Amino acid sequence: MPWSGCCGVLLILFACPPVVCLLLLTSCPPGCCCLQPGSLVLCESLGLRSLPDSVPLSTSGLSVARNHLCNVDHLLRPFSGLQELSLSQNHLARFPHGLPPSLQTLQLQENRITYITSGALQHLGNLTRLDLEDNRIRAIQPAALWGLNRLQVLLLKES
Ligand SMILES: *[C@@H]1O[C@H](CO)[C@@H](O)[C@H](O)[C@H]1NC(C)=O
Numbered sequence: 001m002p003w004s005g006c007c008g009v010l011l012i013l014f015a016c017p018p019v020v021c022l023l024l025l026t027s028c029p030p031g032c033c034c035l036q037p038g039s040l041v042l043c044e045s046l047g048l049r050s051l052p053d054s055v056p057l058s059t060s061g062l063s064v065a066r067n068h069l070c071n072v073d074h075l076l077r078p079f080s081g082l083q084e085l086s087l088s089q090n091h092l093a094r095f096p097h098g099l100p101p102s103l104q105t106l107q108l109q110e111n112r113i114t115y116i117t118s119g120a121l122q123h124l125g126n127l128t129r130l131d132l133e134d135n136r137i138r139a140i141q142p143a144a145l146w147g148l149n150r151l152q153v154l155l156l157k158e159s
Helices: 005-014 020-026
Strands: 034-036 041-044 061-063 084-086 105-107 128-132 154-157
Touching: none
Parallel strands: 041 061, 061 084, 084 105, 105 128, 128 154
Antiparallel strands: 034 041
């Protein structure tokens, strides 16, 4: 199920107090909220320094927003059906390597990314929306966006 951007995520969050989450979860990482098991996993504001274990590989939407993640390189590649990913409001210092090519929406706002190199995105040909607002971006290599044939929304604003 595609999210309608961050408002949709927020709505889902507010609609899911912990008690309700407990009722909804089947196999869900501790502390996370799993809606429609296997499809949408929310692990937000948990103080995570690493990705949660036991996120189902079939997950199509994952949010680990508002945590303390510094590096998720290659850890998400096994999620071959992941379409929506939020890593916003973490401590990532560079664009994550080894993201799954199935991604359609990638939210990276409010991290500490400084450079977008030409290889970082080249395998993400299904990406339609990329949110990089409020990072510390100094440079985007000219070829960095090549191959993103479906990209419709690219957000780079710094406030
Ligand atoms: C990219 O999108 C197409 C069309 O929706 C789909 O058939 C294909 O499997 C997707 N690629 C990946 C790697 O998920």
